[in-house]
Amino acid sequence: AQSVAQPEDQVNVAEGNPLTVKCTYSVSGNPYLFWYVQYPNRGLQFLLKYITGDNLVKGSYGFEAEFNKSQTSFHLKKPSALVSDSALYFCAVRVRSGAGSYQLTFGKGTKLSVIP
């Protein structure tokens, strides 16, 4: 079965410091990986995705993620954290369902808290 794992329930980082939110994946075939962010009482917002090509993917709000095939990882990073980055972050992998559609399978989420 295809899945993603986020090993940390919570990550705390001081404002201005670099942040990393970890994600590992297990898929058969080529992985299509995504990061979404969820602010309180809001829906999920797309941050970035890896389909193919450059292993370093740049996304919204200054976030980037590094695809590492040998380590089966897709960690989310940002050089300098902002308090407004505090939110719930989800890693996801696109899978093909038995119905022939494509939908996302999500990790459990990591709560990021940026401390002023």
Add this chain to the structure above:
Amino acid sequence: SAVISQKPSRDICQRGTSLTIQCQVDSQVTMMFWYRQQPGQSLTLIATANQGSEATYESGFVIDKFPISRPNLTFSTLTVSNMSPEDSSIYLCSALTSGRHYTSYEQYFGPGTRLTVT
């Protein structure tokens, strides 16, 4: 891109009743989905809403409990039937926009409906 709205945004319901959640997309989309998110937890796919045919349910979810309609390419409803406190959750509508190749598909989410069953 796609902008998705949901109604209601939240509701408090009595045990044994049913609630229908509406999802409207501002453009025609290929696929629509319904997810459930327990407070502070991940998203679980309930079903894929197919236009013009019956929804495709994931393991653990059945049509009698979660009937879904999709009358056109921009609208879907999810009904949570015969509710119990265990159904208290956030229900999210999602839509997949198509492109020339499936690698260009984008998936968008609505703001969610927060349901509390007492």
